[in-house]
Amino acid sequence: MSKVRIKYRKAEVLRWLSHMETYRAWMRIIRRSEIPIRYSEGFSPHPKISLGPALPVGVGSEAEYMDIKLEGDMAAATVRESINSKAPEALMVLEAKVIPDQTKSLGATVKYSDYRFYLLNERSDSLSAQERCVLEGSITKQVGKNRGQRIKCFEWSQGNEKEEQKNMIDFVLRLPVSTRVKDTLTDLDEVPDLKNCSFVVDRIAQWIGKDKMLAEPLQI
Amino acid sequence: MSSKYERQLYEILPDVRRPSRYIGAEWNQSSKDTGDVSIALAYPDVYEIGMSNLGLQLLYDIINSHERFHCERVFAPWIDMEAEMQKKGLPLLSLETKVPIKDSFDLFGFSLQYELTFTNVLRMLRLAGIPLRSEERDESCPLVIGGGPCAFNPEPMAPFFDLFLIGEAEDAILEILDTVDKEKQKQNRKPLREEVLKSLSRIEGVYIPAKGEINGSSRFTEKGEQGLSIKRRVMTGIDNLSIPKNPVVPYMETIHDRCVIEVMRGCTRGCRFCQAGIVYRPTRERKVDTVVKAVSEQIKATGYEDVSLSSLSTTDHSQIVEMLEAIANLSKSPGRSISLPSMRTDQFSVDIAATIAKMKRTGLTFAPEAGTERLRRVINKGLTEAQILEATTKAFKMGWSRLKLYFMIGLPTETDEDVIGIAQLLNKILSAARDELKGKNVGRIKLTVSVASFVPKPHTPFQWIKTLLPEEIERRQKLIRDNVKSKQIFLRWHDASVSVLEAALARGGRETANAIENACKLGAGFDSWTERFEFEIWKEAFSLAGMDVGEKAINVGEPLPWGHIDTGIDIDWLKREYELATSAEETEDCRDNLCSECGVCRGKIGLEIAGE
Numbered sequence: 001m002s003k004v005r006i007k008y009r010k011a012e013v014l015r016w017l018s019h020m021e022t023y024r025a026w027m028r029i030i031r032r033s034e035i036p037i038r039y040s041e042g043f044s045p046h047p048k049i050s051l052g053p054a055l056p057v058g059v060g061s062e063a064e065y066m067d068i069k070l071e072g073d074m075a076a077a078t079v080r081e082s083i084n085s086k087a088p089e090a091l092m093v094l095e096a097k098v099i100p101d102q103t104k105s106l107g108a109t110v111k112y113s114d115y116r117f118y119l120l121n122e123r124s125d126s127l128s129a130q131e132r133c134v135l136e137g138s139i140t141k142q143v144g145k146n147r148g149q150r151i152k153c154f155e156w157s158q159g160n161e162k163e164e165q166k167n168m169i170d171f172v173l174r175l176p177v178s179t180r181v182k183d184t185l186t187d188l189d190e191v192p193d194l195k196n197c198s199f200v201v202d203r204i205a206q207w208i209g210k211d212k213m214l215a216e217p218l219q220i
Numbered sequence: 221m222s223s224k225y226e227r228q229l230y231e232i233l234p235d236v237r238r239p240s241r242y243i244g245a246e247w248n249q250s251s252k253d254t255g256d257v258s259i260a261l262a263y264p265d266v267y268e269i270g271m272s273n274l275g276l277q278l279l280y281d282i283i284n285s286h287e288r289f290h291c292e293r294v295f296a297p298w299i300d301m302e303a304e305m306q307k308k309g310l311p312l313l314s315l316e317t318k319v320p321i322k323d324s325f326d327l328f329g330f331s332l333q334y335e336l337t338f339t340n341v342l343r344m345l346r347l348a349g350i351p352l353r354s355e356e357r358d359e360s361c362p363l364v365i366g367g368g369p370c371a372f373n374p375e376p377m378a379p380f381f382d383l384f385l386i387g388e389a390e391d392a393i394l395e396i397l398d399t400v401d402k403e404k405q406k407q408n409r410k411p412l413r414e415e416v417l418k419s420l421s422r423i424e425g426v427y428i429p430a431k432g433e434i435n436g437s438s439r440f441t442e443k444g445e446q447g448l449s450i451k452r453r454v455m456t457g458i459d460n461l462s463i464p465k466n467p468v469v470p471y472m473e474t475i476h477d478r479c480v481i482e483v484m485r486g487c488t489r490g491c492r493f494c495q496a497g498i499v500y501r502p503t504r505e506r507k508v509d510t511v512v513k514a515v516s517e518q519i520k521a522t523g524y525e526d527v528s529l530s531s532l533s534t535t536d537h538s539q540i541v542e543m544l545e546a547i548a549n550l551s552k553s554p555g556r557s558i559s560l561p562s563m564r565t566d567q568f569s570v571d572i573a574a575t576i577a578k579m580k581r582t583g584l585t586f587a588p589e590a591g592t593e594r595l596r597r598v599i600n601k602g603l604t605e606a607q608i609l610e611a612t613t614k615a616f617k618m619g620w621s622r623l624k625l626y627f628m629i630g631l632p633t634e635t636d637e638d639v640i641g642i643a644q645l646l647n648k649i650l651s652a653a654r655d656e657l658k659g660k661n662v663g664r665i666k667l668t669v670s671v672a673s674f675v676p677k678p679h680t681p682f683q684w685i686k687t688l689l690p691e692e693i694e695r696r697q698k699l700i701r702d703n704v705k706s707k708q709i710f711l712r713w714h715d716a717s718v719s720v721l722e723a724a725l726a727r728g729g730r731e732t733a734n735a736i737e738n739a740c741k742l743g744a745g746f747d748s749w750t751e752r753f754e755f756e757i758w759k760e761a762f763s764l765a766g767m768d769v770g771e772k773a774i775n776v777g778e779p780l781p782w783g784h785i786d787t788g789i790d791i792d793w794l795k796r797e798y799e800l801a802t803s804a805e806e807t808e809d810c811r812d813n814l815c816s817e818c819g820v821c822r823g824k825i826g827l828e829i830a831g832e
Contacts, residue, residue, distance in 0.1 A: 012245070013230075013243040013244070013245050014243070014245065014471075016233055016239040016240050016242075016243050017240050017471050018240065020473075021240055021471045021472060021473070024471070024473065025471055027523070028247070028469055028522065028523030028524065029247075029523060030523070031519075031523035031524075031525065031553075032247075032520070032521070032522070032523035043580070043581060044580060045580075057239060058233065058234050058239065086523070088245065088247060090245070
């Protein structure tokens, strides 16, 4: 038996899948890939797939994790390639690593997630200095309340890229895994001057605690 | 191809329930985005209901496998989504490329599986910006086509459709698309609707309702004396028909979340209430090898573990034992299960179920349908009480503790004795189980009993029969409740008023369309969802149309709204069956070479039995 930790993305429209739907999608992808997945015992055997902390419906990700158990050994690269040949691009495996059997579950070890917030401004003009100030204040308040951290500040793109990215603001917050990202969003939504803006949120990293430091779940 | 509506759609998703209904992008979704002729195939209910329909997957596969044709799916947006779309000015969009149905497709096809989805058809047309009535549509609209079981009485929906296809669509859909293609080429521009419809009307099975009104009446005598008779399409050589190799795998949990393989079409048991048992005659079986190959391909292509062998009565397949063995031997992968959606209530079926349970134990369902032997003879169910008790007791003995049982009330000739008979039969099933198990595990036994109300359907021997009033249905429900003693029996009812409406819509004539349109205007939609069904709306809708929702009996011999639809079954046979029913006489299954002369077998059409 071996255990493999997998990092995958959950992008494009598949951001709208619920945690349960994501799990079912993986069951089917893994069966299609014909890798030797291990099954649970009992009346209703299930493949041994264990997903990391749930992502809220509507939030995309470039850093989701799951652990799977295999019968026998298989090279991590083979696992990745086999799965990717049967997975949609929006749910692709980015990395796979064979990990020790006794490795603690993702649910028990993941401590923080980094979320990237894109603020899509539908208006043709960019935000005023005052609006930026209000937004700043709100973010600072949220980060404080949730004992999070500001990783990256605003970046104001000046319509140089694609049309739809005009006036796009993004920032990254590192939030404890227990924080409900949706609550953070709601609070920002209440900033009156930003009413016509909508958010796109992506999880871009997850962190586990290791030797009193933070490490990526694959660094074990 | 990314549609300009796509982004608007995604902006709505955070505000609606179950957004994965609207995203598409499933594994095995067709990557085609264009074709010489394109059709949007609609199922007038939400995604998870529609995606459980085998016919939709089948047609999607057939059409998209054809190099010149292009098919996308579309489902009814739930109330919240529909409201958001209207608020944003978004029209009904296809699931695959998210383009407006009205501008992007030559045909808009609806699968009509259940009468209580009729208002959703109208809601979808409305959201698409297509006028509800065929006569109001202009050249900018796709041709609206309907098919499926409810098309066997097309009249209640006739004004809303440009054409119907009656019967099995495998060949006919390609003939229809081909005809549209030829018309488009011939004229080198968008062809005129009228001319296309004229060409389409030459295809067997195609019914153009605009032609169906004779002297202001839409009642038809049975032999097409008014010059109109539409023959049902019947496929022959079922073993050679295509089975989707790569069915679409939904992300959402659907009703049938597994591989579904049709192992047999038609059923000749001849239950007299059953429309499917008439309109899908004759029985045609697929061969074991064909089924096993399809199962193997679909499992590989989908990743499903579970397989459902679908038909109207799967344990009747002449090679069911061999088939199950072969499927079980396909792979030793754990977690695999096989389910048979419809089984006979007999010992043989329990043996079969036990074989299947070696892989993964699934539920067991029996459908005695009626409470007394007399009434079971009336409906030609042909089950003795001894057979039922043998089957259920055997099931308990073999380790099942929960059984599901289906019954109907309101059947023709039913008396209170028959109704109470349901309760008595349930009590007997329990006590027989207690005797057999001698106290061991008896406490775990649970009978889940679903009691539906009988709805007379067109083309059946009971098509002439009057439905009961809701109050009477409720009185009979109470009779059962009062006579069931054990807490191990769980009774579930169908809402009496739903059945009354279902009957009115199933047997209505063209005038019923007014009531359906009224109901839609009054806010009806998703009527098959308990939380949405409002009988008061329907009463008002019928009354505004000058009609009564409660149904009356039809005299035998009187012209029928569906008299022009020729299923291949002899009307005299139906009448004879009706007479036999009233005297509780049975008709045997013609599978055993006892032809009762229903009239369906002619020319190439006949029984197709595997291994013969």
